[in-house]
Every structure is written in C-alpha cells, then in structure tokens.
Amino acid sequence: MTSPDAAAPEPSTSDTSPPALHTTEVGSTGPTVVFLHGLFGQGRNFTQVAKALQPDLRSVLVDLPNHGRSPWTGTADYETVAESVATWLRATYAAQGPVHLVGHSMGGKVAMVLALRHPDLVDRLVVVDISPAPSDGAGEFEHLLGALAGLDLPALTSRADADAGLAEEIDDERVRGFLLQNLRSGQDGFRWQADLDLLRRELAAIAGFPVLDDVAPFDHPVLWMAGERSAYVQPEHEPSMRSLFPRTRQVTIKGAGHWVHSERPEAFVSALRVFLTAAL
Numbered sequence: 001m002t003s004p005d006a007a008a009p010e011p012s013t014s015d016t017s018p019p020a021l022h023t024t025e026v027g028s029t030g031p032t033v034v035f036l037h038g039l040f041g042q043g044r045n046f047t048q049v050a051k052a053l054q055p056d057l058r059s060v061l062v063d064l065p066n067h068g069r070s071p072w073t074g075t076a077d078y079e080t081v082a083e084s085v086a087t088w089l090r091a092t093y094a095a096q097g098p099v100h101l102v103g104h105s106m107g108g109k110v111a112m113v114l115a116l117r118h119p120d121l122v123d124r125l126v127v128v129d130i131s132p133a134p135s136d137g138a139g140e141f142e143h144l145l146g147a148l149a150g151l152d153l154p155a156l157t158s159r160a161d162a163d164a165g166l167a168e169e170i171d172d173e174r175v176r177g178f179l180l181q182n183l184r185s186g187q188d189g190f191r192w193q194a195d196l197d198l199l200r201r202e203l204a205a206i207a208g209f210p211v212l213d214d215v216a217p218f219d220h221p222v223l224w225m226a227g228e229r230s231a232y233v234q235p236e237h238e239p240s241m242r243s244l245f246p247r248t249r250q251v252t253i254k255g256a257g258h259w260v261h262s263e264r265p266e267a268f269v270s271a272l273r274v275f276l277t278a279a280l
Contacts (some may be wrong), residue, residue: 029058091246
C-alpha cells in the first residue's frame with residue numbers, strides 16, 4: 001500500500017503516454033525518474049516528492065494498470081504489469097535513454113521485475129520498503145478491500161457518506177482518505193476507479209513475488225530503502241535482494257513506517273536525490 005497523503009494537491013496533468021497508461025510529468029529538466037505507486041494508490045501520491053526533486057530531476061508519475069486513470073486489464077500478476085510499463089517506456093521515454101525507476105510496495109515489486117526483464121530500460125533502481133519475497137500483511141489488505149466492497153455505492157449521496165460508511169471498519173481517518181481517492185462520482189452516481197474486484201481476487205499474487213529463474217542479475221546501481229518501523233524488509237530478505245541486485249545499497253529511514261515517502265518526506269527526498277544524481 002502506498003502513501004496515505006490523500007490531501008496532496010493534484011498537479012496539472014498532461015497525458016504523455018500512449019493509451020496503455022495514464023501518466024503525469026512534473027518538472028522539465030534533469031534525468032527522468034519514473035515513479036510506481038503501491039496498492040490502492042495513484043501516481044499523484046508522489047506529487048510532493050516530484051516537486052521537491054526539481055530542478056535536478058524530471059519526474060513521471062504513473063498510474064499502474066487497474067489503478068487511477070489507467071485501464072483495467074483483467075490481471076494483476078507482476079510479470080504482466082511489468083510488461084505493460086516496459087511497453088509504455090519503449091513508446092515514450094526510452095528513446096532518450098534508460099530512466100531511473102522508483103517503486104514503492106507493490107510498485108517496488110513491479111519495478112524489480114521490470115528491471116530484471118528489461119535492464120536496458122533502467123539506469124538506477126530504487127525499491128522502497130518491499131522485498132523480492134512474499135509479503136506479510138495480505139490479511140490487512142483483504143480487510144480493507146472487504147470494507148470498500150461493502151459500501152453501498154448507489155445509496156451514497158456524498159463522499160462524506162462514504163467516509164462515514166467506512167469508519168466502523170477503518171478507524172484511521174488518513175487511511176480512509178487515502179482509500180477514498182479511488183472513489184469517483186459521475187452522472188450515474190459513485191464508482192470505484194481502481195478494479196477492486198480484481199485486486200481482491202488476485203491479492204495472493206500481489207502479496208507474492210514471481211519466480212524469475214530465467215533472468216540475469218540486474219547489474220546497475222540499486223537503492224533499497226526501508227522504513228525503520230516497517231516489517232516489509234527483513235534481514236532474511238537480503239540474500240535474495242543481493243542475489244538479484246548485486247549492486248544494492250541499503251538505507252533505513254529512521255522513524256518511518258511503510259509509507260516512507262509520506263511519513264519522512266525530507267529524508268526520503270534527500271536520500272533519493274543523492275542516489276540519483278551522484279556519480280556512481
């Protein structure tokens with residue numbers, strides 16, 4: 001799951017991608033950094049980070065398939081999602097050379113698979129608070145998905161109704177606000193922007209990590225960033241990480257939980273800028 005910063009202002013959008021993915025570009029100078037969000041998230045969750053990286057870096061915020069304004073695809077397995085992102089990159093930014101790729105949580109797993117399968121597309125990789133291993137916490141996500149599915153959308157008259165309807169199941173107001181980013185209203189009433197049925201059905205695959213026996217290690221610089229208070233990166237995950245990504249540097253952000261970029265934005269941006277702009 002990605003940052004619960006639902007109140008972050010939305011940037012002016014320009015759809016720079018082919019129809020396969022919706023993206024937003026922030027900044028116009030410096031190397032290109034592509035951000036991939038986590039479960040239930042959207043590219044705009046990295047808006048404040050992207051603004052803070054200017055003018056050193058140009059950021060591209062991606063809505064992954066089945067999330068935000070990108071299409072529903074009927075599948076959520078990591079290899080398929082990574083191929084979607086790779087296809088979009090080859091049609092857009094790859095003509096200018098490889099990009100830096102930053103992925104948080106679910107987006108981190110997509111980023112790892114993409115880098116391993118398409119190393120020519122990625123210069124430097126940043127994996128935020130996730131490991132190339134099955135993740136604990138699927139029960140929490142199952143609970144959140146169940147709470148969202150339990151809302152009676154035709155009966156809603158406002159977002160406040162939706163928030164009140166979730167309050168009994170989800171007592172954290174910030175988490176409710178983050179999840180309700182996915183609620184959209186139109187002439188026909190309210191609807192979910194993310195494909196919640198698919199995400200619930202394929203939650204086991206989202207919590208897992210694919211077996212990639214046919215890939216070589218990704219021999220480019222990698223920053224593996226973890227929150228000090230998070231359980232998603234454990235010592236037993238390090239051998240797998242270093243086997244697949246031998247040039248890994250590990251950084252722990254003090255005081256941060258799973259949502260590193262939201263909880264400790266200054267430390268996150270500082271570590272990111274140093275890694276992505278340093279001569280390595």
